Amino acid sequence: MSAPDPLHDLGVRADADGGLLRLWSEHATAVELVVFAADDLDWAIDRVAAERDEHGVWRARSARLVPGAHYGVRVDGPAGPAHAFNPVHTLLDPYATGLARADDGSWRGVALAPLDAPADRVYEAAARPPAPRIPLDRTVVYEAHVRGFSRRNPAVPAELRGTYAGLAHDASIEHLTRLGVTTVELLPVHAFVSEERLVRQGRPNYWGYNTLAFFAPHAPYATTDAQAAGPAAVRDEFAAMVDGLHRAGLEVVLDVVYNHTAEEGRHGPTFSFRGIDNAGYYRHGVDGEYFDTTGCGNTLDFGGEPARRLVLDSMRYWAGEVGVDGFRLDLAATLGRDEDGGFDAEHPLLRAMLDDPVIGATKLIAEPWDVGPGGWQTGNFPAGFTEWNDRYRDRMRDFWLSDLRRERETGSAGSGIGRFATRLAGSANTFAQERGPLASLNFITAHDGFTLADLTAYDVKHNEGNGEDNRDGTDANRSYNHGVEGRTDDPEILAARRRSIRNLLGTLLLSAGVPMLTAGDEVGRSQAGNNNAYCHDSELTWLDWSWGEDARRLLATARHLIRLRAENPALRPVRYGVFGETTPSATQMDWYNADGATMTIDDWNSPAERTLQYLAASTPETEGPNRILLVVHAHEAPTEVVLPAHDGVDRYVLLWDSAAESPDADDAPGAPASETRPAESRPGERVGVAAQSMRLYRAEGAR
Template sequence: MIYEAHVRGLTKQLEALPEDLRGTYAGLAHPATVAHLKDLGITALELLPIHASVPEPHLVAKGLDNYWGYSTIGFFAPHAAYATQAAQDAGASAVLDEVRGMVHLLHEAGIEVILDVVYNHTGEAGDDGPHLSFRGFDDTSYYAHDDADPVRYADVTGTGNTLDLTHPRVVQLALDSLRYWAQEVGVDGFRFDLAVTLGRRPQGFDPDHPFLVALQTDPVLSGLKLVAEPWDVGMGGWQTGNFPAPMGEWNDRFRDAVRQFWLSDPKEASHGRGTAGVRELATRLAGSADLFGHGRMPLARGPVASINMVTAHDGFTMADLVAFDHKHNEANGEDGRDGSNDNRSWNHGVEDHVEETDDPLDPAGEIAPLRRRSIRNLLATLLLSAGTPMITAGDEMGRTQRGNNNAYCQDNEISWVDWDLAPWRKDLLDTTRYLLELRRAHRALRADSFFLGLPRHTVSTAVPDLVWFGSKGKMLDHAGWNDHARRTVQMLRTGPADGAHDVLLVLNGSLDDAIVRLAGLEVAGSERPSGWRLVWDSDWEHPADRHEDPETEVVGVGSKVVLEPLSTRVYVSV
């Protein structure tokens, strides 16, 4: 369970910390911060870049900073500004010791540390950028140049320059840096920004690029957690699923499918337009075998190679996905040119009003419950799908960036996690904890190999590992999968043969109530399971609502239940 966070942004407003520790490496490892991560069930903390970086000149001119830190200038030094003032005053060794101490304390809490690293470009920017280091050392060796105009840089990163990883010394630089952070600092892995750039040859992306081969074979690096951002902005830049094992990859297809099903399609349906059906979402729920199941050893990577995400640092937060149809990046000073226009979000009828209440006098009061349910649907789909889930810091408690979907230069309250929680945000935090508890408690929700729709080798009876059903309790056939109007689906994931529970996920993506006949399997003349208990409903504002819901009583296979519009239910076998 990965938690993507910014060192400064996560704790800058956390009042449980002493003021001098807020926004620092030490603050990240403070018991209050660690307790939050542990209570959630986080097993790996993925940190936005902490390599020494510099802001771009155009940001400095506007009084802004490169808050995200994707502007590296020192691959062997931590960014000093994230250290406590005492460490900064004591010098570079004290800053490094604070980083090491952070990693050590997180390890003691059972949390791994993954660093987001930027080896695709540097902070020297484009042709008119500053001369800081590599440009002066050996410009033609370190940076890729345009074959048609060798004086100019080749740019497949969108930053003005591209490090040339076809040159042995640039590859050596990157590998030496990675080993340093693994051996000297003790981190557990790396997430590679714009990783396609790292595997580019003159003819395009090559999964057998020497740098990628080195990651697989290096005795220090090959055993770490390695994650690719599988795209860049050059020709042929989308390569999701094409990186070699043991790398995991950010799954943008998962992100788009989940947003499409729960947000874009309902928005279209509310205007009388068509929807996309359930096929794409089902593929993502099952671990994206179409993306990660090919290669030299088909199916070997397993669903854990898919880093499932609905949001990340780049884009809308989860709360903003349900409150904004359009990006609002005015604070960036780029006249709205920055940030993605393909957000697949839905404001549910009113733009903004993220912190609305249920007050009927509030313009957004009527839609507030549906917005909250939409967030819960997004969370449940993320946390209960096959694959490795990644949650963005603050999504578990409804953080907003006020509609800014590219807050890379906002080192302020727009980007910082707000720990002052309104009641609905406290409920959401408890819901996130509960969903992760369900994931931990039921092995049927933690797939380490791709589903085949066949019995597991450890099961003596003919029980398939995964079966899909429609709302009437019948297995989906070819026509059902291709029905774009279908908005209700049941996913039955069977547990191992040693008594583990089966789990039934029921999704209603329509704008109307859905009458669903709960699915089951007939095995050797009997039904498996014999009954279902409702353990979670996205209509519940808080997990404790299950104690007041009469439908949590055990019901038999084939029983009819009614799901609210745009809702998710989780049943466990009895």
């Protein structure tokens, strides 16, 4: 029999005698539970001195600590550079599942009953639908902001726009399901506050990467009625959103910020952790200054068990009780830093996530870097994690944008096809053979950086509106404005930009790995060149639902590409193939040059070689055989290619051409068969390919 877990059941647990609070603080000398009046959060109606056990867990029981009760803790302890105890401050329980704010600005926890607790509830948890459980190879991630997604959608009732309920509204779900994405990844929804610097400037933290409480949903994203009804109603609305998306077959992944807290630097605000046990929760030196591997002022210390337990308990709560399907771990390298501060792929926290029966059954997506020493760890996380692949992002941007600029300016793109092909095929040079291509979360854009449209319209960032004199945000955008910075009426430049967007979108959705699309990129959303719009809660960052013809054609292209990905398993291998071997659920890949001949070493290494034919054949364990041919041509002038001869291939059926403005346009050879018969070509046939374009064919045998 295993030994009892000394840190089990932290937070509040209600029972017949009221409620029991368990709070960890190794260094405290006294802890007091304070229960407040529901109608006056400054008026204490009960105070209970907590008792400490040998593991640093403090216990306090109150008959008034019932579901709906408001409470806080006061903690005293020794002085010294590592500590920040002050018994005058009322602190927030790190495990609080609901929040309320007192008039003095301090926070109170609100004790909530479990979602499935029998009670007179508006929301009936017992009727919850099953999770969709989308296989990773069929996953298409859609990164979205709860507020920004529906805030301007006229099809959503005004009182629901920008809320959890708005994201679950039929109009929102219809857009997501018609687009074809499978998994909605939400920017942070844990309760958060704006940094003091932003508050002084009168700006909000819009993205939410400044967590206050790891067990409570962000209340301002709930409807006005839910906020007025209190924290239980806010959580009910969140859970109802999860259920609504599940009923539509959509998964919900949370972008979670466990690497730091909202308490900022050593002299920042004290909400919870700093006053409860600064030495135990944060990583710092003997002088009391924080080691900051996050760039946000503080770093939680995952070399110790309490911070690890906090993360695991939070993840179990959101997955096990609230029902979310996975987590995107912000600055995940910090979560794998050991007692000495170095990254360890077998760190106890990372291993515990994988081994936990609840957390390990979810999708685990790592942002595999932070800003500390040795902070870039792409490819180094253990099997079971999918990682944001920044190498993929950078190479694909370079190939379609930076190289195009260079070719126009110098006559040479300066870079060939080899590194592009490596990323297209699943980044086998980054991820271990046993992990396979699904270890790579492929993305061209994310919330942080240019939108897809702005990548093609701006050479430099335009962040003047952020209040930092345009110093914030990256300068390494790998973008290309196609000759004019920002807006233009020039039809040739606009057409070239649209073509580049289609090439980037096609590359993303036709690559091996797990694709992530940023909300709004499917309709060409712009942020006017701002590549760090973290402090704008406005029309600059909200999705615009008033689509013009260009947006509708791009949306049709995105939908078509996602459907083609779903229909062709050769585009989504589960494993890397091994030359000369048959690997189940891997894709056999054959590479040809423009003449239809097998690529040579010279072809791969030549900076001038920017035309490639990629024939992928797959026989999945659960689906029939499938073969596709992808033609990539990245020169300024059109060309001709000889379609390759391949055993068992008698013809190529054109499915998509990025030179066409829309897959269902009259001039688009990839129009649905019910409207226009797709073009067919034969192996050995010479076909024309437009400048800077891609084509996808289905390779077929004899009928």
